[in-house]
Amino acid sequence: MPPLPDPSEREPVRVLVVDDQELFRRGLVMLLGVEEGIDVVGEAGDGIEGTTLAISTAPDVVLLDVRMPKRTGIEACQSIKEAVPTARIVMLTVSDEEADLYEAVKSGASGYLLKDSSIDEVAQAVRVVADGQSLISPSMAVKLIDEFKQMSKPEREHVPGLRLTERELEVLRLVATGKNNREIAKDLFISENTVKNHVRNILEKLQLHSRMEAVMYAVREKLLDLP
The missing domain is CATH 3.40.50.2300 (Response regulator)
Structure with missing residues (x-):
């Protein structure tokens, strides 16, 4: 943790x-x-x-x-x-x-x-x-990740109207791997506060309530590349 x-x-x-x-x-x-x-x-x-x-x-x-x-x-x-x-x-x-x-x-x-x-x-x-x-x-x-993989199998399609930046997508992909803000900041060479701002913007843009919900949304809309 x-x-x-x-x-x-x-x-x-x-x-x-x-x-x-x-x-x-x-x-x-x-x-x-x-x-x-x-x-x-x-x-x-x-x-x-x-x-x-x-x-x-x-x-x-x-x-x-x-x-x-x-x-x-x-x-x-x-x-x-x-x-x-x-x-x-x-x-x-x-x-x-x-x-x-x-x-x-x-x-x-x-x-x-x-x-x-x-x-x-x-x-x-x-x-x-x-x-x-x-x-x-x-x-x-583990069950959530397995489900993500199953949901990600269909061919990806562009999601119209999505307004996430490339950096926000990078943050979202790292959130999906279970990394916390400090780990994401280290991976992307940015500050922890910047990561928090990106997560907040992601939730606001997608009109969601939590990090987990954002990841589930992103997988459902085929935005993530999970192994």
Whole structure:
């Protein structure tokens, strides 16, 4: 995972935990609560309560289960992003179904972790997405890359109306390989801030919500050359 600033040098990341499994949720709240630089501001047992709490607490990061009663995690993700656009969503689930991953990304999620992740991995994921980056479990990343390859096989066609510059396409291709901003900056001999600006411009031009969604769009529109 990408290196981040010392937690002592930044404001605590405010986290909301939404999961219908009480034992898992309480354990996660307790473990995250002792992590340096993370402040758990609330917990909820279903998607509706989670959305309400997100509106009242305005967290930096929301950890959402995918499958919950009353309102699913995917539906809650959409609702929270509409109500609190600054909130970053990380799906934390037992589901390793590609369909759930794609729906989560389309709904604006910035991360997708499986529940067999360690608490260190979850805490680091919280910090990574709070810093504006995206993250998915390695096993899901493999599935995503495989799907990218399948989607890329048809003959490529020009996409009318696309306004990405050559440099933005270079950045997008590197994002697709899983590289973080610092690694992309090193590869292209530009500053990390310049990379962030390029990523922001890419999202704005494509009217998308996250780096992962931008990559999925680019693959679907046959803009990337994946091995």
